[in-house]
Every structure is written in C-alpha cells, then in structure tokens.
Amino acid sequence: MTVNKSRGHNSIQAVLLLLTCLQQCQSSPHRHNSEPLLGVFKEITKYSDIAQQIIDLAVYGKAQNRSYERLALFTDTIGNRVSGSKNLDLAIKYMYNALTQDGLENVHLEPVKIPHWVRGKESAVMLQPRNHTLAILGLGSSVGTPPGGIEAEVLVVESFEELKKRASEAKGKIVVYNQPFVSYGETVAYRASGASEAAKVGAVASLIRSVTPFSINSPHTGWQWYQPGVAQIPTACITIEDAQMMGRMARRGQRIVVRLTMGAQTLPDVDSFNTVAEIRGSKHPEQVGCFLRLLRVTAHSVLISFDALHSIPLCCTALCCVTMLCFAGRGVACPVCCNCTSSVIRPHSGKVVLLSGHLDSWDVGQGAMDDGGGAVISWEALSLIKHLGLRPKRTLRAVLWSAEEPGGVGAAQYFQHHKANISNFDLVMESDLGTFRPLGLQFTGNDKARAIMKEVMKLLASINVTSLERNGEGTDINMWMQAGVPGASLHTADQRYFWFHHSDGDTMSFQNPEEMNLCSALWAVVAYVVADLEEMLPR
Amino acid sequence: MTVNKSRGHNSIQAVLLLLTCLQQCQSSPHRHNSEPLLGVFKEITKYSDIAQQIIDLAVYGKAQNRSYERLALFTDTIGNRVSGSKNLDLAIKYMYNALTQDGLENVHLEPVKIPHWVRGKESAVMLQPRNHTLAILGLGSSVGTPPGGIEAEVLVVESFEELKKRASEAKGKIVVYNQPFVSYGETVAYRASGASEAAKVGAVASLIRSVTPFSINSPHTGWQWYQPGVAQIPTACITIEDAQMMGRMARRGQRIVVRLTMGAQTLPDVDSFNTVAEIRGSKHPEQVGCFLRLLRVTAHSVLISFDALHSIPLCCTALCCVTMLCFAGRGVACPVCCNCTSSVIRPHSGKVVLLSGHLDSWDVGQGAMDDGGGAVISWEALSLIKHLGLRPKRTLRAVLWSAEEPGGVGAAQYFQHHKANISNFDLVMESDLGTFRPLGLQFTGNDKARAIMKEVMKLLASINVTSLERNGEGTDINMWMQAGVPGASLHTADQRYFWFHHSDGDTMSFQNPEEMNLCSALWAVVAYVVADLEEMLPR
Structure with a gap:
C-alpha cells in the first residue's frame, strides 16, 4: 500500500459518521432501517449452505492452503515487482497465464501508463x-x-x-x-x-x-x-x-x-497493464469493451493482441498504439509502425462486483504482504466459486492493479476508463493491508447497504470473521467509493503490518496458510453473495 | 553472548538439580535448611535501609537513567567492538578513563591474548x-x-x-x-x-x-x-x-x-585487556597482583605502565613483553625491544564479589544489548555504592571482559590467572542476557547459599525483582561456578533478546532507561549485601 491509504477518516467521512450516529441515537435503528430490508435479509439467509461450501472448500477441502501456495510460488518465482520494472512485466505475464490456466473467464489485460523510477x-x-x-x-x-x-x-x-x-x-x-x-x-x-x-x-x-x-x-x-x-x-x-x-x-x-x-532517477513512463479475470454473471454479464491478450513478454517488448467482441489482431508490438486505440475507444491509425485501426470499441456495460489487490510492490523483499496476498486471494476467490460450479447473477471481476505504490496509478486509469459505467458497479473490494488473520471487512456505504452487508457477514460465523467496521479503504478503490459505490476492504489482525511494510522483511515468512484460507473464504463468500442477490447494494 | 551460553542444563547441573529436588521432597527444606541460617537471615534484614537507599538513588534519585545514558554515550561513541578490532581497543581505553574519572578504586587492565578474525x-x-x-x-x-x-x-x-x-x-x-x-x-x-x-x-x-x-x-x-x-x-x-x-x-x-x-580470514591473536575497577573491601581487601595502567591507545599500539605494589615503569610498548611478565608472575627479559625485568609478582589474595559483563561485541549493530548493558550496570553498581559512601567488608570488583564472543577468551585467561585464589571469590556475577526489565537472578550454588540469596533478594521487594531461579549462567563465569564458586546471572524479561542478538538490530533503540535503572539497583544491592555479610556464601 502507499501513502494514500491512511487509516484516518477524511473530513467528509467523519461528518457522515457523526450524522449517522446522531440519527441512530434518535430512533430505533433496527426497526427503522431493517424493516424494509427483511426481504433481502431472508434472501441472504438462504446462502448459508453455499457459504459453508465455499468455507469448507477453502479452509478444510481441496483448496486448503492453495492461496498460500499460489502466493509462495508467485513471489518465489518473480521476486519483487516495482512499477516500471521488468519484474512487474513478468508478474503480469505470470498472472495472465495462471488465471487463464485456472480456467477463469475473460482473462485479459487493460493497458495503463505507469511511472518508472529507478533506485x-x-x-x-x-x-x-x-x-x-x-x-x-x-x-x-x-x-x-x-x-x-x-x-x-x-x-x-x-x-x-x-x-x-x-x-x-x-x-x-x-x-x-x-x-x-x-x-x-x-x-x-x-x-x-x-x-x-x-x-x-x-x-x-x-x-x-x-x-x-x-x-x-x-x-x-x-x-x-x-x-x-x-x-x-x-x-x-x-x-x-x-x-x-x-x-x-x-x-x-x-x-x-x-x-x-x-x-536515483525518474525515467519516462512505461506501458503496463491491469490484469483482469472474471466469472461472468448469469443475468448481467459484462459487455466486453477493449481487451488485450498477452502473447509473449520479452525483456524489451510485450506482444499482445486484441480480444474484443470483434477480435482484432495486432500488427505490431508498439504498446502506445494499442493504448491509444483502447483508451480512445475509436479507430485511430497507429502512429508508430503500422496502419491498423480498430473497430469502434464498445463501452463496458455489465453489472459487476470487483475484487482486487495490486501486483506491483516495492523493489525490496518479495512483495508478499504488500500486496501479493491481496492479489492472490482475489484470484483465489474466483477459483473457489468456479470450482463449486457457481455463477452469480452479476459478474465477479478480479482486477490485479498495476502501479499502486506510486499512488494508485493503474487503478486511477481504470477508474477513468470505466467510470462511465459507474452505475453498474455493485461493490468494489480491495485487500491491501495484508492477508493476516481476518476479522471481517471495513465497509463504506449507506446505512441500508451496511445493514445488508452485516447480514452477509453472518454467513461467515462458522469461521468467526463477521466483523463489519466502517471506512472501507484502499488506494485502488477510493475513487469509486468517493463517487458513491459501496466499497469494502479486508480487515485483518494486522498489528505487525507496518513492521514489514516496504522493507526487505515483506516476504512469505510472515504469511500463514491457515490465515490465508480464511481470507480467501471471506473474500469469496462476500463477493459471491453480493453478486448474486436480486438487487444491487443500495447507494 | 556466545554459543556456550545455552539456556539448557548441562548434565552435571541436571543431576544436581534432580538430587536437590529429591532432597526437598523428602524433608521440610525450610526448617531443615534455614534454622542454622537464622542468624544470617537476621543479618540480611538489617540491610533493608541500605538496599532502599541504593534503589532510591538508582531508580528515583540522582542516578536515575544514568546507566542508560552511560551506555548510550559509550555505544554511540565507539560503535561495535569485535574481538581484535581497533574499536575494542578504543572501548577499553574509554572504559578505563570513565571508571577512573568516576573515582573508582584500583582501576586497571589485565592483559589477555584474543582472536583476531576479520570479515x-x-x-x-x-x-x-x-x-x-x-x-x-x-x-x-x-x-x-x-x-x-x-x-x-x-x-x-x-x-x-x-x-x-x-x-x-x-x-x-x-x-x-x-x-x-x-x-x-x-x-x-x-x-x-x-x-x-x-x-x-x-x-x-x-x-x-x-x-x-x-x-x-x-x-x-x-x-x-x-x-x-x-x-x-x-x-x-x-x-x-x-x-x-x-x-x-x-x-x-x-x-x-x-x-x-x-x-574472511583469521589473523594472529592480538593483545587486549580485561578492564577492572573496584571498591576495596574494608576488612578483606584485594592484595594487588599485577596491574597495568593504560596511558594511551593509538591505532597500532597500546602504551601502558605497571602499577603494582612495586610500580615498574615499562620501557617499551611491546605488549607481548608485558603479558609475559604478568602471566609468568616473575621477572623475565623482554624478548622484543628492551631488557626490563619485573620484580616477583605477588598472587592475588583478597576476598571479592565479582560483577561483570563483556566489552567486546559482534561487528554489527552497536553491541548495546550484547553486552554493553551488562558491562555498564557492573560499572554503575559500583558507582551507586560509592556515591552512597558505602564500603563493604569484601572487595567489589567490576570486570569488563575482553573477547567473550569468540568463546569467553578473556574470562578464561582471567580464571587461569586468578584460580589459585578461588577460595577468596565469594560470588561471581555476570549480566549477558540483556538489561531488559529485570525479574531477579539465576543462581548456582548449594542449598544454604540459595537460601541466603533468597533472603537477599527480598531486599528488592519494593521494585518487585525478587525472583531467584536456578542455573546461573554466563560464558565468562561458568568456569568459576563449575569449580564450586556461587554464581549469579541477571534474569530479565528477555523474550526479544534473540531477535536482535548478533545482528544490526543490537542497538540502543531497544534499551529502556527505567529498565536499566532497575537492573543497576538489583546488581548493586545484591553485590553490596553479599560482600558485606559477616561470612562468605557457603559452598
């Protein structure tokens, strides 16, 4: 995580919190708020079996320790992955391949420009x-x-x-x-x-x-x-x-x-990608906009191809070209080395629950805690749901951000690119405070959304991670929350997080398989249930 | 501390412990053991005022935080001090001067040969x-x-x-x-x-x-x-x-x-010194044997002079000469650069309570915990007693060992040199497990000595450090204990000791002034009272 993720309230949040408290003091919040929600509470209760299946799979079943093993293999293989580095390119390629091999849907890369500072x-x-x-x-x-x-x-x-x-x-x-x-x-x-x-x-x-x-x-x-x-x-x-x-x-x-x-010096910004994988919703699937499929990463170039609704083979390896095509959302001539044009890119339009962590790290340690763990449990959550053959009504989308550490750079470009469809974002989730023993979630949303989330958290009673605190936070999801989308961040027993943070001590040695099982189970249950409810979270 | 200071029992200690337990199970140890000791118990009780004066001075009075400040100045000034290094020479000089300026008695250096390994x-x-x-x-x-x-x-x-x-x-x-x-x-x-x-x-x-x-x-x-x-x-x-x-x-x-x-390479052994200061006993003072007074340390030589009963000026800076004279205990021609001979050196003969820590450290961090703290509280204990104008019957001797880390090298030579007078050593004490929050002492001695020490520890009730565990330990005092001399080591709440031990993390940042006040008070009270009792501890 980077500087923006302070745990303090910002002033707007503080005022909202105060107003909410005053409101709750003046009335019976339970009767006042929950009566209109009895229907959705009843609906949530019906997910107890599915929630337990996910928990059983993650904590006791075939997927036991899998998120830990995935994180260990990933970080042992790649090492740390600072913004702009070759290692970050390798990490994106690694994850693209891993998500694809895991059989997830719509695995693709979305191009971003990121800082390249070298020590x-x-x-x-x-x-x-x-x-x-x-x-x-x-x-x-x-x-x-x-x-x-x-x-x-x-x-x-x-x-x-x-x-x-x-x-x-x-x-x-x-x-x-x-x-x-x-x-x-x-x-x-x-x-x-x-x-x-x-x-x-x-x-x-x-x-x-x-x-x-x-x-x-x-x-x-x-x-x-x-x-x-x-x-x-x-x-x-x-x-x-x-x-x-x-x-x-x-x-x-x-x-x-x-x-x-x-x-130290700052070199020109470089091309990179947010890495995306999905389980498409059964009723409200994402409409594909502009996807890029990674073919090969070499030391100096990234070979990619379009995989849009109308697949467009890319005729060169110039990322600037692809980026322009994608961000512009319209056909333009590649200014570098070819004359290809894309068809008109459709805007994204499906409904989605977004789970995320960031792939980049600092250039010390392994970046296991910050934030390999958050990235891996976002992948793992989709794996668990896929393994059980579940498909929620709305799309589950795991996004592994690029360049969080320089200030949420990849996520900011994602927001700019997708904010036109903000009404389709049901819930944005981020894990970036370590995948230690989970306590529950930190959540930002209105009272009704909070009441619904509290009911969802009860589905996790068997593993005792039912806490729902205020102030969902995360550099990569803050923009969505500030724009009114409900947001949740993983809340863990993270007393030692800052002992290792951004240092050579951020390694696998302080990751625990059992704790990561619990994090993955929590992440999957919440994302699945919210994505499958009849209605999106109120905002 | 070095490898020898394992916390495990050695086999002889284990057998002794077992026998003691069996003995205690078969009889009422209190009545059995303590009745002949009622006299000494009564004697110890009379020290409650003096003990409280020492505690007040160290914990609440003028000497409050002094041991911490002394340790900080010492380690900030010298840095780490590995065996054979110039820094260790500087540390010995620093301490020699500091002990002298503090007005302690009989401040002197005793020559030893120590390993010189370079990284x-x-x-x-x-x-x-x-x-x-x-x-x-x-x-x-x-x-x-x-x-x-x-x-x-x-x-x-x-x-x-x-x-x-x-x-x-x-x-x-x-x-x-x-x-x-x-x-x-x-x-x-x-x-x-x-x-x-x-x-x-x-x-x-x-x-x-x-x-x-x-x-x-x-x-x-x-x-x-x-x-x-x-x-x-x-x-x-x-x-x-x-x-x-x-x-x-x-x-x-x-x-x-x-x-x-x-x-890495091992160079020839080099000359070094154990650094000694005393408060001479009023009834049983140490008879001076062979002392060396430090005059000047330069980068490549240590200029010293004899300060024995019959003071002998040294005519060259060749330490081998001095060492031979001192250890041989007789006049020999200096083989290097002069023909001086010493008079016959008298053996040591006074009665003594020895307090100690080691001055050398590893070549990383500051050596604050291992074992600057132990050295400084041994000095501080004498300072406290001197400040109060106290003079016990037997001599209090602080020894700051050289070359503990290579395996108690300085202390082993001290033992060889002084063991002829083993009957005069009342109690040997070492602090080498950190000067954290003290709990009491670990003690090795027979049942009577233990019973007496338990009474002495009661004098520390006001600062709640009365524990007397078994197994006094310390690389530098083990030889004395194995030869039957009662021995005590400082017992602290040292859960984090090995987190920092022998690493760059051994610095002042994990020393606490209040904790060091308590360590110094404990060290001074025990040493003074034991040295002032009518009889030496039974063995």
Missing part, C-alpha cells in the same frame, strides 16, 4: 562524530545526488514544527527527521513531503526515519511527492535506530556530518 | 532459479572463499539427521541449513558446527539459517568452530526468509545455485 546505487555514511554506515533506501520519485554524493552537516528535527522553528539553521544541511511513529496515516506525512519541507528552508537533502513502529535496523521505502515550485532535493529513509542515534548525538551538541550518494 | 568483503547471490541477493554475515572464524567466490548447487536440509540421510547428495554442494528455531541453546548447534558437519559429507560451503525466532530479513552472526581433522569450508549465516525460500524451492524440485564470496 540506482545508493549509500549514506556518517563521517562525524564517527564513521558509521547508515542503512538507507531512497524514496520513490527522489532525484539522485551528484555522482560524488552530497556531504553536509546534519540538522536533526523531530517534527515539521521544530523544522520551522529552526529554519535558519537548515540552509546547506541535510535535514534528518527523527519523528516518532504515531500511526501510519499520521506519520507518513514525513515520508511524503519531508523533502520539499526541508528544501523550503534551504536543506540540500533529507533523510526520513522509516515509518514503522518496529525495526531491526530495517529501512522502509515508499513514494514521496515533490511540491510544485520547490527545489527537488534527494531524499531517502533511514532506520529508527540511526535516526534515534543521530538525535542523541545532536542533543549532546555533537556535530554530525553525513555523505549521501544516490543514483 | 572482509562478503556477498552471496542466488543465481538459479532466479537472481536474488542473499543477506549474509560470515560466521566468526570462518575461512574465506577464493577471490572469485564459490559457485555451487545448493542442498537444503532441515537438520543434521537429514544431512546424514542425504550425505550422498552433498558432495561439491553448498549445504543450506533451514533448521527451525527451537531454542537458542538447542539450535545454535547448527551455527557452531554446521560447517564441519557439511564438510564431512563433501560440501564446499555451508549457509546457516540465523539462530533467531524472528527476522526482518536480518542475518545474525556468531562464532563457529571447525572440528579437528575436518576440511575447513567457508560458512555464513543467511536470513530466516531466504532459508525458508530456498527450502520451498527445493521441495518444488527446483535447482538452486548460489555464488558465495567471502574475504
């Missing part, structure tokens, strides 16, 4: 008061240093407020933020905008204490954003340990000098 | 089934690889038993031990002898899963021992994560190839 070689050494190598990870989108690095005295601050007070001391220095960890949502502000705030007061670089409550001298990277009109200075994260040590040294009045060397 | 540059890359850099730390005493490294197929095993069964597969391979963590005492066997066991079946190198129950992709180093007559192959630790990943790959039948490159 390069990087190092930081404290030269005074003693020689000490700092463990660092440059932050995504950071500029590099000159080849010889930047050697400068350090100013250690614990907050933006302290930086403002000591602004006159910052000129020409490397600002070290030794901010305490309060919560990810609050503390990530230092990673997101620490560089620009330091640059505003004349700093030449900034080093940010990693945004985690725990460390074994482990740096945690992440995206950062330069503010417009502010000098762009190199920025990296350091460990809690080194930030605290420099804090102690500064309090003792010791002069600290650091040499920071970063080869 | 050199090292790396490991998995080349098949995909390219992946492994986080490694070569193990202490390992040989290096040829300059180009060793590239070989991997054999993954989970135990020595599996290695034996698959011995025919090991020839020419790199053996990866993916042993589960059971306990440090049990699992450290893989680090200690994994290389030799692998060499016996023809392996060319071995990689050991780090001996820790938890990891953020963190390798944990430590000493290892080659078995006589077995080929010496390079060996390093890898992370839990990488070991488990290779385990999964091997189970899938994938061929794994690793290139290991290590520049």
Whole structure:
C-alpha cells in the first residue's frame, strides 16, 4: 500500500459518521432501517449452505492452503515487482497465464501508463562524530545526488514544527527527521513531503526515519511527492535506530556530518497493464469493451493482441498504439509502425462486483504482504466459486492493479476508463493491508447497504470473521467509493503490518496458510453473495 | 553472548538439580535448611535501609537513567567492538578513563591474548532459479572463499539427521541449513558446527539459517568452530526468509545455485585487556597482583605502565613483553625491544564479589544489548555504592571482559590467572542476557547459599525483582561456578533478546532507561549485601 491509504477518516467521512450516529441515537435503528430490508435479509439467509461450501472448500477441502501456495510460488518465482520494472512485466505475464490456466473467464489485460523510477546505487555514511554506515533506501520519485554524493552537516528535527522553528539553521544541511511513529496515516506525512519541507528552508537533502513502529535496523521505502515550485532535493529513509542515534548525538551538541550518494532517477513512463479475470454473471454479464491478450513478454517488448467482441489482431508490438486505440475507444491509425485501426470499441456495460489487490510492490523483499496476498486471494476467490460450479447473477471481476505504490496509478486509469459505467458497479473490494488473520471487512456505504452487508457477514460465523467496521479503504478503490459505490476492504489482525511494510522483511515468512484460507473464504463468500442477490447494494 | 551460553542444563547441573529436588521432597527444606541460617537471615534484614537507599538513588534519585545514558554515550561513541578490532581497543581505553574519572578504586587492565578474525568483503547471490541477493554475515572464524567466490548447487536440509540421510547428495554442494528455531541453546548447534558437519559429507560451503525466532530479513552472526581433522569450508549465516525460500524451492524440485564470496580470514591473536575497577573491601581487601595502567591507545599500539605494589615503569610498548611478565608472575627479559625485568609478582589474595559483563561485541549493530548493558550496570553498581559512601567488608570488583564472543577468551585467561585464589571469590556475577526489565537472578550454588540469596533478594521487594531461579549462567563465569564458586546471572524479561542478538538490530533503540535503572539497583544491592555479610556464601 502507499501513502494514500491512511487509516484516518477524511473530513467528509467523519461528518457522515457523526450524522449517522446522531440519527441512530434518535430512533430505533433496527426497526427503522431493517424493516424494509427483511426481504433481502431472508434472501441472504438462504446462502448459508453455499457459504459453508465455499468455507469448507477453502479452509478444510481441496483448496486448503492453495492461496498460500499460489502466493509462495508467485513471489518465489518473480521476486519483487516495482512499477516500471521488468519484474512487474513478468508478474503480469505470470498472472495472465495462471488465471487463464485456472480456467477463469475473460482473462485479459487493460493497458495503463505507469511511472518508472529507478533506485540506482545508493549509500549514506556518517563521517562525524564517527564513521558509521547508515542503512538507507531512497524514496520513490527522489532525484539522485551528484555522482560524488552530497556531504553536509546534519540538522536533526523531530517534527515539521521544530523544522520551522529552526529554519535558519537548515540552509546547506541535510535535514534528518527523527519523528516518532504515531500511526501510519499520521506519520507518513514525513515520508511524503519531508523533502520539499526541508528544501523550503534551504536543506540540500533529507533523510526520513522509516515509518514503522518496529525495526531491526530495517529501512522502509515508499513514494514521496515533490511540491510544485520547490527545489527537488534527494531524499531517502533511514532506520529508527540511526535516526534515534543521530538525535542523541545532536542533543549532546555533537556535530554530525553525513555523505549521501544516490543514483536515483525518474525515467519516462512505461506501458503496463491491469490484469483482469472474471466469472461472468448469469443475468448481467459484462459487455466486453477493449481487451488485450498477452502473447509473449520479452525483456524489451510485450506482444499482445486484441480480444474484443470483434477480435482484432495486432500488427505490431508498439504498446502506445494499442493504448491509444483502447483508451480512445475509436479507430485511430497507429502512429508508430503500422496502419491498423480498430473497430469502434464498445463501452463496458455489465453489472459487476470487483475484487482486487495490486501486483506491483516495492523493489525490496518479495512483495508478499504488500500486496501479493491481496492479489492472490482475489484470484483465489474466483477459483473457489468456479470450482463449486457457481455463477452469480452479476459478474465477479478480479482486477490485479498495476502501479499502486506510486499512488494508485493503474487503478486511477481504470477508474477513468470505466467510470462511465459507474452505475453498474455493485461493490468494489480491495485487500491491501495484508492477508493476516481476518476479522471481517471495513465497509463504506449507506446505512441500508451496511445493514445488508452485516447480514452477509453472518454467513461467515462458522469461521468467526463477521466483523463489519466502517471506512472501507484502499488506494485502488477510493475513487469509486468517493463517487458513491459501496466499497469494502479486508480487515485483518494486522498489528505487525507496518513492521514489514516496504522493507526487505515483506516476504512469505510472515504469511500463514491457515490465515490465508480464511481470507480467501471471506473474500469469496462476500463477493459471491453480493453478486448474486436480486438487487444491487443500495447507494 | 556466545554459543556456550545455552539456556539448557548441562548434565552435571541436571543431576544436581534432580538430587536437590529429591532432597526437598523428602524433608521440610525450610526448617531443615534455614534454622542454622537464622542468624544470617537476621543479618540480611538489617540491610533493608541500605538496599532502599541504593534503589532510591538508582531508580528515583540522582542516578536515575544514568546507566542508560552511560551506555548510550559509550555505544554511540565507539560503535561495535569485535574481538581484535581497533574499536575494542578504543572501548577499553574509554572504559578505563570513565571508571577512573568516576573515582573508582584500583582501576586497571589485565592483559589477555584474543582472536583476531576479520570479515572482509562478503556477498552471496542466488543465481538459479532466479537472481536474488542473499543477506549474509560470515560466521566468526570462518575461512574465506577464493577471490572469485564459490559457485555451487545448493542442498537444503532441515537438520543434521537429514544431512546424514542425504550425505550422498552433498558432495561439491553448498549445504543450506533451514533448521527451525527451537531454542537458542538447542539450535545454535547448527551455527557452531554446521560447517564441519557439511564438510564431512563433501560440501564446499555451508549457509546457516540465523539462530533467531524472528527476522526482518536480518542475518545474525556468531562464532563457529571447525572440528579437528575436518576440511575447513567457508560458512555464513543467511536470513530466516531466504532459508525458508530456498527450502520451498527445493521441495518444488527446483535447482538452486548460489555464488558465495567471502574475504574472511583469521589473523594472529592480538593483545587486549580485561578492564577492572573496584571498591576495596574494608576488612578483606584485594592484595594487588599485577596491574597495568593504560596511558594511551593509538591505532597500532597500546602504551601502558605497571602499577603494582612495586610500580615498574615499562620501557617499551611491546605488549607481548608485558603479558609475559604478568602471566609468568616473575621477572623475565623482554624478548622484543628492551631488557626490563619485573620484580616477583605477588598472587592475588583478597576476598571479592565479582560483577561483570563483556566489552567486546559482534561487528554489527552497536553491541548495546550484547553486552554493553551488562558491562555498564557492573560499572554503575559500583558507582551507586560509592556515591552512597558505602564500603563493604569484601572487595567489589567490576570486570569488563575482553573477547567473550569468540568463546569467553578473556574470562578464561582471567580464571587461569586468578584460580589459585578461588577460595577468596565469594560470588561471581555476570549480566549477558540483556538489561531488559529485570525479574531477579539465576543462581548456582548449594542449598544454604540459595537460601541466603533468597533472603537477599527480598531486599528488592519494593521494585518487585525478587525472583531467584536456578542455573546461573554466563560464558565468562561458568568456569568459576563449575569449580564450586556461587554464581549469579541477571534474569530479565528477555523474550526479544534473540531477535536482535548478533545482528544490526543490537542497538540502543531497544534499551529502556527505567529498565536499566532497575537492573543497576538489583546488581548493586545484591553485590553490596553479599560482600558485606559477616561470612562468605557457603559452598
């Protein structure tokens, strides 16, 4: 997950929550809200057998541990998959093939343009008061240093407020933020905008204490954003340990000098894909718009073909061409190397429940937790439903996003491309806070939708994951929720999530097969039942 | 701490424990044992005011947080201090000066010879089934690889038993031990002898899963021992994560190839010192034997002078000369660069309670937990007692060991040098399992001594650290305990000790000032009261 996924309420949500609470205090919410819903409650009850079949298959049956094994094979085979990397191309190809071989329907790729930031070689050494190598990870989108690095005295601050007070001391220095960890949502502000705030007061670089409550001298990277009109200075994260040590040294009045060397650079955006697989709805299937079928990925090119209603063979490997055709939704001449034109692309029009996680990760660890697990349980949910021969009324669509880490880039383009059909999106789901022991869901929707979802969650009583919290969240689904579509995110016992997040510690070693079974069962039951109810969730 | 400090019982201790239990079952131990001790129990009760003064000073008074601040300044200033390193020389100098400036008595250095193993540059890359850099730390005493490294197929095993069964597969391979963590005492066997066991079946190198129950992709180093007559192959630790990943790959039948490159080498032993400070006993002071006073440490030499009963100026900086003089206990001509001879050195003869920790560490992290904390609270205990103007009947001696990590090397030489006076050692204490929240002590001694120690521990009731467990332990004091001297080690709530142990995570960030106050108070109260009782502890 990236910076946008703070756990805090935004102000609109907070006001809505307050109004809802006031309303509930003034009346009997159960009688008031549920009476018109008795019909749908009764309808939901009828799914108890199907829900138990899904649970049995995922937790005790043939699919037991399958999501764990799928995730292990995927991440062991590909490794990490940062936006713009060859590994992300390989991951998309891997998943395209896996989803196809699993027999899912309508497996296809939807093209997106994504950032391509590369880390390069990087190092930081404290030269005074003693020689000490700092463990660092440059932050995504950071500029590099000159080849010889930047050697400068350090100013250690614990907050933006302290930086403002000591602004006159910052000129020409490397600002070290030794901010305490309060919560990810609050503390990530230092990673997101620490560089620009330091640059505003004349700093030449900034080093940010990693945004985690725990460390074994482990740096945690992440995206950062330069503010417009502010000098762009190199920025990296350091460990809690080194930030605290420099804090102690500064309090003792010791002069600290650091040499920071970063080869980071931002290359032009590259072509990538959101990876999609479906179980088509029996009554409201998706009408196919523009699909791309992956044929071959090589080191430098991705060979694809159209697979639209009117299949169009692609005559070249130029992705810009395909992207233009698809996004424009109309026939245009390929400007690169051929003269093919597509037929008119139909807009998407079916009704859909969307399940998702993101395929990209950071360039450290295996990206198992963030967010291989979310991607795999979205696949697994469809596998479970297919295995049982179920087909809901509305389409179930798994979307494995590209380039979430730079700020939900793949998902934003998906939203732009599909928002014309927003009324057809029944529920958008995302798992991006780890596939640890599930507690239930975090849900955003109106009171009626919430009441219905509470009934759906009761179907999971046998595995004790019935919780329905507020504030569905997820960088990749936020736009839909903000536009009024009900949204749900997986809610897990994720106390250690930020211990591993964006670090070399994000590996399979902290994934648990039994916990992933439960996550998959929850994901499949909710998606299937919501997609099969007579009516879409109210909004 | 090093390998010898397993928490398991050795067989002799186990038998003694069994006999003690049987004895206790057959009689009323309290009446049986304590009646002859009523006098000493009454004597101990009289120390309640003094104990509370020490506690008040350490926990609430002027010395509050002082042990933490001392440890922070020491480790921030020096960094880590591996055996044979310049940093260890600097640490000894630092402590010598600090103990002197603190006004402690008889501050001196006792020469020892210690191992000098250097890590050199090292790396490991998995080349098949995909390219992946492994986080490694070569193990202490390992040989290096040829300059180009060793590239070989991997054999993954989970135990020595599996290695034996698959011995025919090991020839020419790199053996990866993916042993589960059971306990440090049990699992450290893989680090200690994994290389030799692998060499016996023809392996060319071995990689050991780090001996820790938890990891953020963190390798944990430590000493290892080659078995006589077995080929010496390079060996390093890898992370839990990488070991488990290779385990999964091997189970899938994938061929794994690793290139290991290590520049490790063992250089000749070097001169070092155990660092000593005292509060001399009022009735049974130590008679000075051979002391060395540190004058100056430079990068390549240590300038010292004798400070014995008959002070002998040293005419050269050759430590071999000094060491020979001191250890031989007689005048010999310096074989290096001068012809000085010492007078006859008197053996030590005073009565003493010894408090200790070790100054050396591994060459990663700060060595704050292992064992800066133990060294500092041994110093701090003497500071507290001095500050209160207390002087016990017997001498309190803080010894900050050199070269514990290679297997208690400094302490072993101390034992050889002082064992002639074993009857004068009242109690030997060591803190080397972290200075976390103290619970009490682990104690080795006979029933009477234990009964007395239980009474002493009651003096700590106000800070709730009265526990007295069995099995005093510590690489540096084991020899004394095995020879019959009562021994005590600090017992703390150390659940996370092995998370950081021998890794870059061993820093000040997991030291807590309040916890260290309590450790220091406990250490000082026990040492002072035992040293001041009319009689030494029975043995």
